Amino acid sequence: MIRTEIKVETMVNEIKKTEDNIISTLGYIKQTVADFTDMFADMRGNITDEMLKRVEEIKGREESFKTLFEETRKNLTSGNEAEKEKLIQLQGKLEQPPIAFYAHHLKDLLPDTKNEILIFEKTFTNEGTGYDTSTGIFTAPVGGLYQFVIHTCAWQNKYAFLGLVLEGNVIAADANYGDASHGCNTFGALVRVKSGEKVWVKSTSSSSNRPLVQDRYRMNTFSGILVNN
Incomplete structure (x- = not known):
């Protein structure tokens, strides 16, 4: 009878120890998941901010390029028009009979x-x-x-x-x-x-x-x- 009680008590203690281990392990897993979730959130925020920053930089460069391109086009167009006018005047002089x-x-x-x-x-x-x-x-x-x-x-x-x-x-x-x-x-x-x-x-x-x-x-x-x- 005494042996049976000792065996039961030992089993209870083993079960209690196992429960404590399980609870401890679950707590560790929970904390790990929480830490990972926070880390992932931070990483996602950082990646998003960096990507947005890069996108804004690209947009800024694109606008600068568009502005530069438009100015260059206008300058080339006006320059070509001026040269065209000079050529027309020169052609008129060449075609004009001597006086x-x-x-x-x-x-x-x-x-x-x-x-x-x-x-x-x-x-x-x-x-x-x-x-x-x-x-x-x-x-x-x-x-x-x-x-x-x-x-x-x-x-x-x-x-x-x-x-x-x-x-x-x-x-x-x-x-x-x-x-x-x-x-x-x-x-x-x-x-x-x-x-x-x-x-x-x-x-x-x-x-x-x-x-x-x-x-x-x-x-x-x-x-x-x-x-x-």
Whole structure:
């Protein structure tokens, strides 16, 4: 009987010990699961924050790239448009016929009236048809920088007073004196002329004693050329 009680008591103690071990083990497992859950939550939070940070950085870089690309595109477009315009202007200049005239043979050798226009009634050259042989007036077909040259010959021992006129204003003048064997002189101007403006040569003296001379040795001429527009 006593042995039976001792055996039962021993079994109870073993069961109690086993229960304690089980409870302890369950507690350890529970704590381990809790720790793992917390660790996983922390890891997930960290990974999420890092990923979000990277995503924001990528978005920022993408926006910067888009802005840079757009600015570059605009610059290239505006630059191409400017170059295109230059090419169009250059093409227009290349396609534009040359402007030049070279007129000779005075209609009147005695310009005795002040402001009388000298009419050179023949031309060797009249590119652009700007010079009118019936009026002695050159009308600029296009605006630009022009070079004009006047060559006249005064009668012996006589003076010729002449002027180059742009739109009514004298821009160059000459007092040519013919010595014992007549005398020739040249004058002119480099001037900017607008499209449609007129240029001519006139007498600046009203005296009737201002004859010019032309023969096979002497030629009175009026010429002009578009240098640059």
